[in-house]
Amino acid sequence: MSISPRLSSAFAKRHPALVCFLTAGDGDTAANLDALVEGGADVIELGMPFTDPMADGPAIQNANIRSLGNGTTTADVFAIAAAFRQRHPETPLVLMGYANPMIRRGPEWFADRCETAGVDGVICVDIPPEEDEALGPALRSAGVAPIRLATPTTHTKRLPAVIEGSQGFLYYVSVAGITGKQQAAQASIEEAVARLKAATDLPVAVGFGVRTPEQASAIAMVADGVVVGSALVELVAEHGSDAPKHLKALTASLANAVHNARKASQKEENA
């Protein structure tokens, strides 16, 4: 089965894509996701809460704890996804999380639920290409894109293995570290994105440690997408039921920076 056109359309626009992350079940997720779309997010990443989020920094760890504390189940995550798909038929939705909740009832079960809920892709932090068979084949045959991660430690020789079997886009983790902490040097991002783009036709989105419109704009100069997570999750923690308007405002400023990054620089060059 071929993957849904929503993801490829999002990366085929005339500008780079803004990818926004929130943890499912942390606050009023439906209202918060709507705010991201209204603010101009091109792709939504919905985090599946897990008790042991090893790759995440404090902001997303705490969001996981809050969500599980609210009693969020896997069924709830799929209900949130399915309802989002009803309200937003065109906006791509990607699930992000850890292997254990995804394979608990078997990879086919999970892939089938993704397809039914209108989920376009899945990012699983702890299934590297070496363990692809744990989830990858089930996703691909259900038409759900397995989105892989490349990192600063992914050397050139290893890159083909990472790209093989990846669909949708390639997620470049710009720092060797956890989410929401330090930010990578722009020069290292540029070098890495060039290296990845030379190796694949997949769009390359860059995330981890991106918090401000300035950073997002700089990354959008070279990448096909910019991922923002912790900064949004922190707004949910801080503002609770008031979060949507703050999420919409931050998303709008990020979207403006990402969408217009290349135009702004062309203007500067022309001036």
Added chain:
Amino acid sequence: MTENTPNSFRNQPDERGHFGDYGGRYVAETLMPLVLDLEREYRKAQADPEFQREFDDLLEHYVGRPSPLYFAERLTESLREDADEGMGAQVWFKRDELNHTGAHKINNCIGQILLAMRMGKTRIIAETGAGQHGVATATVCARFGLPCVIYMGATDVARQQPNVFRMKLLGAQVVPVTSGRATLKDAMNEGLRDWVANVHNTFYIIGTAAGPHPYPELVRDFQSVIGKEARAQMQDRIGRLPDLLVAAIGGGSNALGLFHPFLDDPDVNMLGVEAAGHGLDGDEHAASLLGGFPGVLHGNKTYLLQDEDGQITEGHSISAGLDYPGIGPEHAWLKDTGRVEYTAITDEEALDAFQLLCRTEGIIPALEPSHAIAAVAKRAKQMPKDSVILANLCGRGDKDIFTVAERLGVEM
């Protein structure tokens, strides 16, 4: 040899680090290249006689190996008192509690720090629950002059103060982990978060035969010194192999260390003993094999304590060293193949066994092997007098006297 001869039980894992369906390398991409490097370096070390010589030399002169093989005569007699006529197996112990630092943990730490240095790593991290692995890691770091950061759940820091102080005396930095439930699994999460951010210079000394490949294999190999010695010592002392091996299981490294060299001896039965806490009927236990389901956590696929959505649940045991919601993947495979039998012992049974060994043998065991001793007490009575049980006395109980005193209602 016939076609039906089973394959060896000693040739796991496969080249991808799988023990049947279990094991593997379920780690974030950032760690994957390092995990592959570690495997390459371990293969080189295995082929290098100098590595083996250095390891053996440290085990002999620094750790104090070989540890004795001891016939527990008064324990044997005491168990025979309520056995039927002609019943009551001989009980022998492998005395790994006599090692430097008081447990089997140091065997593995010596092996891993030698690997770390071969890889040019200049900083060591580790997780610890009760503090035994933390102390053993801090010890080898002091011995080799490497900086050491130990992640320990804040709950465990509070209840294991003597070990925290020991680690600090040895020069380690102890970082209390407050995320999650602030116990061993959270300490391991934090260790992985540190590692992922410091892969260039940091070696993670994992304390049990779990984690991404090649950790389960190399930890087992380093701990196999226990079983290799025991096998030779048994031949030497009684001219044959034991009928039953018994060992406690948290992550399972002391058990694998004892069992692995005997796996292809068909007449040697093996019993792994999990912590049943308050009992397997409720949620208050740490028996991943008997009360859990296969899943993925901390780099490997294995049996885990988890709910129907795959959320990890907390283990409980009176023994902080058994209180982990997972188990080494080789045990998961050995369980499914039926080669090793697994059982569970409650907190109460372990406490009784702890006191029994103190009084009959003058040995204060750790609470972890007290679970093994409790299982031995049950099995010995069902086996004839000429049969032999060998149990691994994997740690001494000095660290546990406060916990035991509290449970016995004694003020210290």
